[in-house]
Amino acid sequence: MDWIESPSPNFNDRLLPITMIVLHYTGMPDAAGALARLRDPDAQVSAHYLVEEDGRIHRLVDEEKRAWHAGRSHWRGVTDVNSASIGIEIVNPGHEFGYRPFPDEQVASVIRLVHAIKDRHEITRGNIVGHSDIAPARKQDPGELFPWGKLARLRLALPRPTRNLVDPGWPDGGFLLALERFGYDVSDAEAAVTAFQRRFRPEMIDGIIDAECRMILLALLLPKPQGDD
Known part of the structure; x- marks a missing residue:
């Protein structure tokens, strides 16, 4: 190169x-x-x-x-x-x-x-x-x-999961624990959620935990996230 x-x-x-x-x-x-x-x-x-x-x-x-x-x-x-x-x-x-x-x-x-x-x-x-x-x-x-x-x-980043999505129904505290497990610093909860959305759901960045955020995060925590990418 x-x-x-x-x-x-x-x-x-x-x-x-x-x-x-x-x-x-x-x-x-x-x-x-x-x-x-x-x-x-x-x-x-x-x-x-x-x-x-x-x-x-x-x-x-x-x-x-x-x-x-x-x-x-x-x-x-x-x-x-x-x-x-x-x-x-x-x-x-x-x-x-x-x-x-x-x-x-x-x-x-x-x-x-x-x-x-x-x-x-x-x-x-x-x-x-x-x-x-x-x-x-x-x-x-x-x-x-x-x-x-x-x-x-090209397998150079994690895909956005789009298939077989299931809402685990976590409360907000459970979502933040899962987000921390995934890798984020959640000491500023709204900032962490916003960063997650900016990366994995860029069409709506509002810092609010919703069902789509929960579904995407659950899929990312599985061994093989399934997405169109």
Whole structure:
């Protein structure tokens, strides 16, 4: 895979093995500004890769090093997500500067990159997540327009379950326990539910637990979620 070497000084040593991939959007007006920030030693942020809208890939930090992209986060019991993950920044203005769909060329490069990293480190598709999944109270990226379904069809992410759905009838507390078991930090309940919806039911994001949320989550907890993706 071809990429542009754009080294960032913002990294240190890992303390955990690599078990995750975290996808972000840059959330800045343009690619040049995002790339400059990720390479600025004063900013104290970085990622392993950045993917531009035309599909060009920049490598900023070697995969064996700990990039600084996740911040305060949590996924499936891991709280030092930076140590356990590869971070990919995807150029997009984000919700603050004019959120828009991700171009096909960009998505194709993200897919190639995720596929190579997943194979190289034997990462399970349940550990290929968005920034909002690992930091629901703080983050929205890569957001409801990111085409998770395209990744899921290639077994590069979990699918949205659509078949044989059954409502387990959990009370809200039971849903949150199940959501925590799945991997989310539920200390801010509404934020966790919103993040779950943003990922698995993006057409309606209201932070309210309903029958569809319960059905989707139950199916995701089964050994083989069944979906159209």
